[in-house]
Amino acid sequence: MPPSTLHDAASKAGAGADANALPAGHRLHEFELRGVIGVGGFGIVYRAFDLTLERDVAIKEYMPSALAGRSGKQQVSLLSAAHSETFALGLGSFVNEAKLLARFDHPSLVKVHRFWEDNGTAYMVMPLYPGTTLRRLREQRDACPDGAWLMRLLEQLLGALEVLHREGVTHRDIAPDNVLVSGDAPPVLLDFGAARRVISDRHQALTAILKPSYAPIEQYAESSGMRQGPWTDFYALGATLHYMITGKAPMPATARAVSDEQPRLAGSGQGGVPDLLLQVCDWMLAPKPQDRPRNVAELRAALAGELWVPQRERPASANSWQTTVVQMDEGEPAAQGFAASGLPLLPRPHERRRARGRMLWAVATVMVMVAAIGAWWATTRAPQPGLAAPALATIDTRADDARSVAPGDGGASSGDQAQAGKPQGADVQRAAPAVAKPARGVVPAKAKPKPRRS
Template sequence: MNSSSDPEDNDATIIRPSAATAPVPDEAVPAVKAGGPAAPGAPPASLDRLDGGNALPVGSRQGEFEVIRVLGEGGFGIVYLARDHALERTVALKEYMPAALALRGDSSQVRVRSERHRDTFEAGLKSFINEAKLLAQFDHPSLVKVYRFWEANGTAFMVMPFVEGKTLKETLKEMPEPPREAWLMDMLASLTEALLVLHGEHCYHRDIAPDNIILVAGSGRPLLLDFGAARRVIGDMTQALTVILKPGYAPIEQYAEVPSMKQGPWTDVYALAAVVYCAITGRTPPPSVGRIVKDDYVPLAQQGEVTKGRYSERLVKAVDRALQVLPDQRTQSMAEFREDLGLVGHYAPKPGQMATLIQAPAAAAPTPAAVKPVSRGPLWLGLGLAGLVAASAAAWFATRPAAPAEPAAAAPAAVPAVAPAPATAQAEPVARDLPSQFRSLVARHSDGFDVLAQAERTSLRIDHDELRFSVSASREGYVYVLLAGPDGSLVQLYPNDKAKNNHIGAGETLRLPGASWPLKASDPPGPEHFFVLVAAEPRSFAPWSTEKEPSYGFLTLPAQGPVGGTAPGASSWLLGQPDCGHPNCAADYGAAVFSVEAVR
């Protein structure tokens, strides 16, 4: 699909494109002077300075981080692929480097080009550090995670996960036709949840555009890149609006904030709606600053040749409302935008549909019916017991039947939805992805039955870190923990044979796993989604179990739902079967979801 050309965002990103890396625009790369003999203190011959002049040499070290190569170099920063020798993992190392204001000498020290640039350089540096601090506070699969940051060599660095994927901009260009609504809704489900997390702390992204959204290779999970805060500060101080703003995506209040047009959640709503508009029509909305004089915006509702038979009236109306040029006439919050889209806790796309469209892989040969594929198993493997016990658990994880081959596409929710929308009838059996079903159940929890579940760490090193999380509830009940693996598998982790007493008191905090069943991160890397149910009375998942792990007693459950049980796509079976010992078991429950990421 052809899309209009957007101003390139020269702020470097933390991704490695799946395809060949596109060249960086010339204006983003400072000129490199050919010189004579190396100056004293120049890097040794074994440390090759990378193309671009300002990049750190390959093999150089910043603390425990060794530079492997450049991932991206733009006008305001450089991102390196680096090796963390302390934790033995590969990371993305981002350095503040505004090429127009500063340069690197023969050593690793960064200095301003001229003293007249110092105030601007320092303001950008401060903003870079503040952005790192901000991102480090948040934890959502669709937000960039910052592991650590520091100042050194006259500049600053931040360390982030190394993620592979393509930008949404690249993906849309490669599509032969506009994406289907289900694909867009899957992406929006994750992005709007991530923005809800930000907005809940009165933080706003203010730089949402297709080239600032990455679709993670394999899963298709959308990831919002860093906010470009240093770029905005520098652009503001130099009155370079073309540096700060992206026409078509930036709402009018970003051009000149006046008392009647403050920035807020509605600012991100506009930009995200503009992304959807571009995906549907192949062009950006008219620049908002021009719309104030003469509004040439053509609502989607008036573009029947584009939308008819492909996009619902609900989606069309939601986008048109969110793109109102005046802030007070626009959708006011991300929660309101989600409600307009029908994303209040119930939307669930088919597993893998985003990943399939993004990667467009060749069709695999059908698996013979007589050959049953073997699953890679979920992330967690209980360790710390005798070797025989660990071996039997490992064997169970490695040999249990596989779930459907399509990967789950939706990212986990960090913010529970407010209320469920009416369920729509399915014309055919559709297996909703498990994270979406989890969120749907959280949204339908009983009034006054609040549950909080939180992981101690959300990024865990494979073969190093153990899972630890806490559960608390406003009412007493019985705790059940389900794990959805990256391959679509589903396991009941708790209660189990090592921990059968799953009662929790009102206001009590339960810390899991217990000492008798530790869980350590293991291959494959990727996201794991946890559903924590607290039921007023005991329930059981045993009737639907297809297998029981012999050491800990974890139950394997049918990810597609019980055969011949509930209606296709229904998720109520994930609440278990009443098992209270009398016919009138209380149906009240509370629930929460959380996710962790296993990294090498």
């Protein structure tokens, strides 16, 4: 992107800017001022020319109009001595942001060439970008940009925020008039007047001039329960997307904190934008900080369909484009968004994962039950100890085969014992051990030796 081209579309100068603005032709070191580009919450942005490098640049001057004003030709003075501490805090923040931006190298972040303190205030020199703001671009269109264009815009801005958040910096002033677009060049985040380094457990006394429709509730009164962080920028970015999609800014966060009647975008079929992007936009616009994405990685995962997007209840009040629940032939309510979009709603990634998980649990349960039944069946069919051994002795209880054992006789012979080992039909009892006990009073006789054959 050519840095020397005039940024002709970012002009936000108001009628009161002339009171504190330096005149055209004024010299600041090697820079000659050519006019006012715009006025932000913390200062004034000038178009200037670098006489040394012969290029157009933008110079931002720290000028919080609520605290200070121009006295004399170029000196900046406090409006009241009571503002001295707050002014000094803001000045230090301005310089720290210039130092941080000078280190960053991202196509969607403004590059700082140089900064210095002088005339009771501070200045930073930046490239002069061409293009138009998102606000002006949307005002010139009757419909919202297509979904693919919005997805590319969001991804590039998320890359810039990721660089900032990694350094502990939040932008705090994202809005349609602070994002510059030009042709096929990456969008550029402008106006870091509200940005400052986030220091743990420290409350900043200086607050920015907020844009009610784009500032989340924690920017109005930061406390331990509602601290500012990456989620603060996500709210403002979501509000900017909302404006690009609908052409209207969302309701102020202060009103939504009392009663959230902000219509949801999800399921509305707005401008043919993919419903997933509308769901992510609603997520970013959650009134409570803890209900928003925590970091850029979560947002990217949600946009890729890898992370379930939390859904909030819809407001009770109806609106012109809010979706309606229709009745199907079977008498069951259709999914919200079906009638509005004309397309069936596919299961969301988390629903597919849950269905797959339930199926796996069911299969695993059946397998465990089958294994348990098989083990029980094998156990019940197994031979009991002392009953299934192949050498079990049997006793023939038939009266005609009973043997009388005389005292001193040896009982059954070894041949008889071998014969007794064979089953004898239904009269055989299998409960006897291998060697039967002699009856009471009967003395077993020694086995007779077998006769030798000659």
